[in-house]
Amino acid sequence: MFKQFAGIVLFFSLFSVCLRAQQQDTIVVARDGSGKFRTLQEAVEGVRAFMDYTVVIYVKNGLYKEKVVIPSWIKNVEIVGQDAEKTIITYDDHANINKMGTFRTYTVKVEGSDITFKNITIENNAAQLGQAVALHTEGDRLVFINCRFLGNQDTIYTGAEGTRLLFSHCYIEGTTDFIFGPSTVLFEDCTIYSKRNSYITAASTPKDVEFGYVFKNCKLTAAPGVDKVYLGRPWRPYAATTFINCVLGKHICPAGWENWRNPENEKTARYSEFKNTGEGADISGRVPWSHQLTKKEIKKYSIQNIFKSSSSWLPSLAK
Structure with a gap:
């Protein structure tokens, strides 16, 4: 009886060890063939659907020219580059190629939820001949840490209502409306680089968000x-965008915000600032329909409140 019991204990111990080993698996991607896969898309397709533990896809330095789709059944994945400046996912589609339109131009499209990207560059290096998305997101609870997003018009499209994203210590560049869409997004400690005179954001926040x-x-x-x-213009009437404790360069025009050539948007757009600094932070010339937050109002902008929804979410980075 004792031997039988000991055998059962041994079996479950070995099973537990194997399970832990499986859960700690790291999939290596290397363009030079030294990893399990040579492309990120191949690695994504090798991940089991609806996992309840985290798998790391480690991407070695290299230039990966591919369009990547992370489907909706992929979750709990961390995609980690070896070096943010040397691990580059790139493609060059733009909206005027065969009437492609903006929303098919992505280099990386994230449909799955609970996905984290670290230390990686996502680029759309198309010529400036139309909209060209580098990152297109549709999933919820997405985190981007120490990543670089390179492009021109429409670099980042946060494309699904009711989704929440966090960008921390990231670099984002573009020309026109290069951060746009309806999602709720917190950008912390990021560098936002404008490549020409135009607009940084084009939010389309729903009225009830x-x-x-x-x-x-x-x-x-x-x-x-x-x-x-301009800090932003409203892609949809209830666009909501706020800059808090940011350093605004002298390239930010005194008006700060633009109505997208539609005065009606001034009645609904929700544009605000709080204690920004720098040569572009002078509020004396701001459009009258933007808002300077009070000390009482700024208390609402905690990460807990920003990401509250039908389910609570506090990214581990912020804990």
């Missing part, structure tokens, strides 16, 4: 010669 784009402790910079950039 309190928070759209929130920038905290970010630095807004620009290419030489760029001197008239």
